[in-house]
Every structure is written in C-alpha cells, then in structure tokens.
Amino acid sequence: MIRALAKGSGLAAFGLSQKGEKLYRHITRNWFDTQRSHIVKLHRVWPSTFSAIQKVYGKSFNRKRIYIHEVGWTPFWPCINYLISGSGGVLVNSGQMKSTMLVRHLVFAINQTLDMLDKAQTMGNVPQGRIDHLDSLRWCKTLDEFFSETDSHYVQGCPPAELALQDESVDIIYSGGQLEHYPPSMLRAWLDEAFRVLRPGGLLAPVFDHRDHLYHFDHGIPFLNHYRYPDFVYNMSHGSRLLYHNRMPPDEVASVFEEKGFAKRSLLRLVLPDNIWLNEGDQLQGVAGLRRDFLSRRFSDISDSDLHTAAGHYIYEKPKPSRGKSS
Numbered sequence: 001m002i003r004a005l006a007k008g009s010g011l012a013a014f015g016l017s018q019k020g021e022k023l024y025r026h027i028t029r030n031w032f033d034t035q036r037s038h039i040v041k042l043h044r045v046w047p048s049t050f051s052a053i054q055k056v057y058g059k060s061f062n063r064k065r066i067y068i069h070e071v072g073w074t075p076f077w078p079c080i081n082y083l084i085s086g087s088g089g090v091l092v093n094s095g096q097m098k099s100t101m102l103v104r105h106l107v108f109a110i111n112q113t114l115d116m117l118d119k120a121q122t123m124g125n126v127p128q129g130r131i132d133h134l135d136s137l138r139w140c141k142t143l144d145e146f147f148s149e150t151d152s153h154y155v156q157g158c159p160p161a162e163l164a165l166q167d168e169s170v171d172i173i174y175s176g177g178q179l180e181h182y183p184p185s186m187l188r189a190w191l192d193e194a195f196r197v198l199r200p201g202g203l204l205a206p207v208f209d210h211r212d213h214l215y216h217f218d219h220g221i222p223f224l225n226h227y228r229y230p231d232f233v234y235n236m237s238h239g240s241r242l243l244y245h246n247r248m249p250p251d252e253v254a255s256v257f258e259e260k261g262f263a264k265r266s267l268l269r270l271v272l273p274d275n276i277w278l279n280e281g282d283q284l285q286g287v288a289g290l291r292r293d294f295l296s297r298r299f300s301d302i303s304d305s306d307l308h309t310a311a312g313h314y315i316y317e318k319p320k321p322s323r324g325k326s327s
Contacts, residue, residue: 035074035105042076043112045176048277049313050084053172053205056265056315061085061172067165067197069175069190069206070094071154075106078152079113082134083126088152090170096157106146107138161189165197173198175206180246184256187246191260200320204262208253209311211289213245223272223310224289227299249299249306254314262316270311277313284308 054061066089068077078088114135117126133149140146147154158164160182173194179187194204212226226234226245238244248256254267268277271286278285286308295302 035072036108038072039074039076039105039109039112042074042080043116046080047116049174049176049207052266052268052277052313053174053203053315056205056317057172057203063087064171065089065169066172066174067092067170069160069173069194070178075109075146076113078147078150079109079134080116081152082150083113083117083130086127086130086151088147088150090165091152091154092158092163092165093154093156094158094160106140110134110138160186161193163190163193163197165193167196168199170197171199171202173202173204173206177207177209179206180209181241181244182246183244184246184248187248188256188260191257191262195261195318198318200318202318203265203315204257204318205313205315207311207313208250210250211310213243222288222290222294224307227290227302228294228296230296231298247299249302250309250312251303251306253312257314257316261318263319264315265317266313266315268313268315269305269309270313271308272310280305286310 061084064085065087066081066085068081068089068091071077071091071093073093077091081087081089114131117131137146137149140149143154146152155164179190182190191204198204211223212221215221215223215225226238226247229237234247250267250269254264258264267280269280270277273287274285276285284304288304288307289310290307292300292307
C-alpha cells in the first residue's frame with residue numbers, strides 16, 4: 001500500500017501540468033528505458049494475443065492492413081506486422097514521437113521479433129524472404145527508410161476522435177493498454193472513427209486493462225481498488241492524465257462496442273493470480289479484484305465475472321452489409 005501511495009502521489013504531482021507530464025515521460029523513457037522493457041513485454045504477450053485474433057478471423061493475414069492504435073515509440077509493431085502480413089501496417093500516435101521511435105532500439109526490436117518466430121507456432125509459415133528482409137533492416141539509418149522498406153504508414157499527432165485515415169482502409173485494428181486511459185466520451189468518439197476506417201468483415205480487437213494503474217506498482221492493493229471510490233472522489237484524486245483510468249466494467253465496455261455497431265465475436269477475460277484468459281461461459285475462476293462490500297455504489301451490482309476480470313480482450317467485427325444493401 002505504501003508503494004502505491006508513493007507512486008500515486010508522484011504521478012499526481014507530475015500530472016498537475018502539461019510540462020510535468022512531459023518531464024515524467026522524458027524520465028521514464030530516456031532514463032529508465034521503458035521503451036526496451038515494452039518490447040520485452042510485447043515479445044512475451046503478443047503470440048497468445050495474435051492467436052486469439054487469428055482464431056476468430058479465420059483467414060490469412062497476407063496483404064491485410066493492420067492498424068495499431070497508439071503504437072508508442074517502439075519499432076516492434078511494424079516489424080511484427082511486416083512478418084504477419086507483408087506490410088508494416090498503419091501506425092498511429094496521438095503524440096509527436098517520430099524522432100525517437102526508431103533509432104535506439106531498432107536492432108533489439110528486430111531480434112525480439114525474429115526470436116518470437118521460433119516460439120510462436122501460431123505465427124504460421126512466414127515466407128523466408130520476409131524474414132531475411134527484416135533481418136537486413138537493422139542497418140537502416142532513418143525512420144523514413146525503415147517505414148518505406150516495410151510498407152508502413154505512420155501517422156503522428158492524430159487525435160483519437162479525428163483519425164487521419166481513409167474510410168474502410170484497414171482490416172484489423174489492435175490496441176493494447178491504451179483505451180483504458182480514455183474517458184467514456186473519448187472512447188465512444190474513437191470507436192466511431194474505428195468503425196469508419198475498418199473494412200466490413202474486419203476485426204476490432206483491443207485489449208482493455210481494467211486493473212487499477214497503481215496495482216502494477218504495488219500488488220499489495222486489490223487489482224480493482226479504484227472501484228471502491230465514488231466518482232466525485234475518484235475524479236478529484238485521479239483526474240490527471242497520468243493517473244486517470246476509465247473505470248467502465250467489462251460488460252459496460254462491451255455494450256458500448258455494440259452500441260457503436262460492432263458485433264461481438266469473442267470476449268476473453270484475464271483472471272488472477274494464474275494469469276489465464278477465459279472465454280465467456282467458462283467456469284468462473286481466479287480471485288475477485290475487490291471485496292464486494294468494498295465496492296462503491298456505482299459498482300455494487302456488477303457481475304461476478306466483471307469482479308474477477310483483470311483485463312479484457314474484446315474481439316468485435318464490423319458487420320458486412322446485408323444482401324440488397326449498398327456497402
């Protein structure tokens with residue numbers, strides 16, 4: 001609990017101003033090298049995430065356009081997208097990160113991506129030509145050269161509610177660890193844009209982390225500890241961008257996806273402490289994120305499944321037009 005309070009106080013202090021937030025990002029990315037640790041995490045979790053998407057999609061990813069929302073500043077995503085589909089895909093950042101996204105960890109990202117091929121049978125038969133070409137790109141000197149060689153389209157400074165992408169221009173949309181930072185109104189606005197740019201029959205497949213952000217720094221607190229606070233208390237204490245967490249429970253998130261026109265194909269729930277993903281309808285497992293009698297009134301009636309969900313992998317489809325209707 002002490003670690004969580006210390007971390008929360010620090011984030012609150014940095015988040016008081018835009019300059020403070022920028023300083024925090026500078027310290028974590030440049031001093032603590034979180035870019036490298038992020039690549040390590042993606043190397044660990046992406047094979048199972050991709051397997052879940054592939055199982056629902058049921059088609060080849062070859063020449064499909066994969067859009068990664070809030071790609072961050074690591075070159076992992078264009079590397080893995082290139083191997084999967086032959087294209088680095090569409091890479092979107094709301095911030096300005098172009099100057100530092102590539103140079104520091106390109107070689108490490110390529111090595112981690114190629115290493116993953118040996119461990120992830122679900123990746124399928126990646127053409128040797130793609131593997132050899134990606135391996136050669138460790139010598140790229142500029143970001144533009146790397147993106148050109150991988151057929152990547154990078155967009156920065158792109159507001160979530162105004163994506164600079166053409167209608168029905170992508171086949172798969174993925175986002176990990178980002179949507180929970182959006183207030184409900186922004187989440188809805190982004191989903192409108194996601195629906196616009198996704199081709200009919202394409203998949204929206206983000207992972208939404210429902211855990212209290214401070215739980216990642218201190219496992220001594222319940223992972224749904226933020227559900228204990230009334231809205232007005234939470235908004236006062238966690239209102240800055242560095243601390244804010246969208247507290248919509250999984251069933252609420254799912255209903256918003258459907259409200260925006262997406263059709264549910266799969267909802268996987270991460271349960272703790274075993275870190276396993278369960279399909280809807282599986283027997284309830286894991287520990288509750290907070291004792292039910294500690295929940296604030298807003299969350300007092302959430303389902304047992306929601307109370308045990310640490311994260312959700314929401315896989316939704318943009319329906320194809322019905323016969324007789326124009327696309």
